[in-house]
Amino acid sequence: MASTQQIHDLYDSVLILDFGSQYSHLITRRCRELGVYCEMQPCTTKMKDLGWKPKGIILSGSPYSVYDEDAPRVDPAVFDFGVPVFGICYGLQEIAQLNGGKVGAHTHREYGFARVTVKKTGHEMADRLFDGLECEDEGGMQVWMSHGDQLQSLPEDFIQIAHTPTSPWTAIAHKSKPIFGVQFHPEVSHSTRGKEVIGSFVKNVCGIKGGWSMDSFIPREIARIREICGEKGQVIGAVSGGVDSTVAAKLMHEAIGDRFHAIMVDNGVLRQNEGAQVHKMLSEDLGVNLTVIDASDLFLGRLKGVLDPEQKRKIIGNTFIEVFEAEAAKIEAAAEKELQEKGGEAKGKIEWLLQGTLYPDVIESISFKGPSATIKTHHNVGGLLANMKLKLIEPLRELFKDEVRALGRLLDIPAHLVGRHPFPGPGLAIRILGEVTREQVAILQAADVIYIEEIRKAGLYDNISQAFVALLPIQAVGVQGDKRTYDQVVALRAVQTEDFMTADWFVFPPEVMRRISSRITNEVNGVNRVVYDVTSKPPGT
Numbered sequence: 001m002a003s004t005q006q007i008h009d010l011y012d013s014v015l016i017l018d019f020g021s022q023y024s025h026l027i028t029r030r031c032r033e034l035g036v037y038c039e040m041q042p043c044t045t046k047m048k049d050l051g052w053k054p055k056g057i058i059l060s061g062s063p064y065s066v067y068d069e070d071a072p073r074v075d076p077a078v079f080d081f082g083v084p085v086f087g088i089c090y091g092l093q094e095i096a097q098l099n100g101g102k103v104g105a106h107t108h109r110e111y112g113f114a115r116v117t118v119k120k121t122g123h124e125m126a127d128r129l130f131d132g133l134e135c136e137d138e139g140g141m142q143v144w145m146s147h148g149d150q151l152q153s154l155p156e157d158f159i160q161i162a163h164t165p166t167s168p169w170t171a172i173a174h175k176s177k178p179i180f181g182v183q184f185h186p187e188v189s190h191s192t193r194g195k196e197v198i199g200s201f202v203k204n205v206c207g208i209k210g211g212w213s214m215d216s217f218i219p220r221e222i223a224r225i226r227e228i229c230g231e232k233g234q235v236i237g238a239v240s241g242g243v244d245s246t247v248a249a250k251l252m253h254e255a256i257g258d259r260f261h262a263i264m265v266d267n268g269v270l271r272q273n274e275g276a277q278v279h280k281m282l283s284e285d286l287g288v289n290l291t292v293i294d295a296s297d298l299f300l301g302r303l304k305g306v307l308d309p310e311q312k313r314k315i316i317g318n319t320f321i322e323v324f325e326a327e328a329a330k331i332e333a334a335a336e337k338e339l340q341e342k343g344g345e346a347k348g349k350i351e352w353l354l355q356g357t358l359y360p361d362v363i364e365s366i367s368f369k370g371p372s373a374t375i376k377t378h379h380n381v382g383g384l385l386a387n388m389k390l391k392l393i394e395p396l397r398e399l400f401k402d403e404v405r406a407l408g409r410l411l412d413i414p415a416h417l418v419g420r421h422p423f424p425g426p427g428l429a430i431r432i433l434g435e436v437t438r439e440q441v442a443i444l445q446a447a448d449v450i451y452i453e454e455i456r457k458a459g460l461y462d463n464i465s466q467a468f469v470a471l472l473p474i475q476a477v478g479v480q481g482d483k484r485t486y487d488q489v490v491a492l493r494a495v496q497t498e499d500f501m502t503a504d505w506f507v508f509p510p511e512v513m514r515r516i517s518s519r520i521t522n523e524v525n526g527v528n529r530v531v532y533d534v535t536s537k538p539p540g541t
Contacts, residue, residue, distance in 0.1 A: 128205050226256065247396065312426060422466050
């Protein structure tokens with residue numbers, strides 16, 4: 001699809017080159033919060049292959065050392081691209097190394113909070129980055145450090161613009177060119193004025209005025225969809241009832257009306273009564289043209305005996321496409337029959353498949369960490385048929401979750417739908433650790449209903465970003481009704497997050513957790529033990 005290029009035509013953009021830092025996605029978030037559109041790509045990206053001209057380039061941090069033999073390298077053409085460059089942590093060291101400076105391990109590593117003193121240099125370009133940010137208080141500007149290597153000598157024509165007591169070159173700048181580097185991480189919230197530093201680069205240095213917002217996104221995206229689909233083109237769309245696919249479906253309906261055919265596939269691994277609930281929500285509440293297809297036997301048959309979660313994702317993704325293509329053929333055949341029987345104007349072909357793919361899906365499914373590995377394949381990004389006939393249309397592909405929720409509110413989607421917790425496209429199949437059977441699905445559905453009911457009763461639902469139950473592939477000894485049992489174990493998961501790239505576990509009041517555990521073990525046949533997952537993301541997911 002040409003969506004990315006068209007976005008670049010509409011908005012001044014920043015390119016973020018990712019060297020594998022755990023914080024890279026936060027750079028993207030901060031730019032978006034400033035109203036500046038940005039895009040993250042691997043550090044291995046070649047400028048000659050980019051296909052668009054950013055207004056500025058940001059180099060992220062990295063777990064590597066620049067002097068490692070296998071260290072990721074930036075394309076040197078970055079510095080001849082004619083746009084400002086800003087290096088963060090490893091990015092600063094990469095700038096220094098490529099321009100004749102020296103980087104090495106330091107005896108005094110800096111991890112955690114530090115105070116940075118900004119230095120005025122008298123060079124107009126060099127002073128632009130910290131202009132107006134010089135004094136938070138007499139102790140300097142609070143920042144977050146996370147590095148063991150340090151710059152040991154300045155590259156030629158670069159000067160110091162900030163320092164800490166143990167790091168003389170905490171920030172550097174070229175004397176005349178718009179090239180900057182900082183050793184700290186302005187993208188994390190611990191750097192109290194870090195967002196202002198990034199804002200200074202993208203606005204004061206790059207000259208970007210901003211304008212990226214959901215208010216401006218809606219009319220432009222509707223116009224783009226209409227241009228792609230033409231006056232007669234038809235689209236089918238995968239919907240699950242989750243906020244992403246719901247917002248995507250509503251946006252598509254606003255753009256082309258009943259030429260959009262929303263399809264909900266009951267793949268046998270949905271939540272309890274999901275099909276009926278989604279039909280009411282989309283058809284009756286939002287006026288979207290929706291068809292529900294029961295393909296549970298097909299999906300569960302193909303999942304029989306499959307244990308690996310990644311393989312489950314791919315099977316489900318491939319099967320979804322087959323079902324959608326078959327349904328598209330049925331819709332076209334019905335339209336042709338109606339034309340022959342009743343006459344009228346011929347309808348266009350169904351060429352497009354709508355999906356509610358988000359930017360975090362893209363980041364996690366395609367390695368945006370240069371040499372590092374993919375975290376997981378999302379069925380709607382990495383699990384698609386290579387020879388699929390339909391072309392993808394993904395209006396939310398460049399958005400984060402909070403941007404999608406803001407978009408949903410602007411589209412007048414009710415608050416209880418916009419605020420609904422995410423539900424994965426592969427459904428309960430990836431929350432069943434082990435073989436997926438109808439019996440296992442029924443157990444998980446029953447436990448999930450109780451969990452969400454109790455969270456809502458306690459008034460905690462909106463305080464939690466995502467909550468779900470996982471069925472573990474183990475059994476435990478228990479006592480129920482004075483008898484020994486040997487039944488299954490379920491794990492509860494609840495997290496809080498701003499962007500779904502990082503998350504922390506939610507702290508439940510003990511009495512709520514007690515009620516949830518008691519109800520599940522008493523009401524769900526086959527379960528005799530409940531555990532709570534207290535793993536943050538990372539390392540969990």
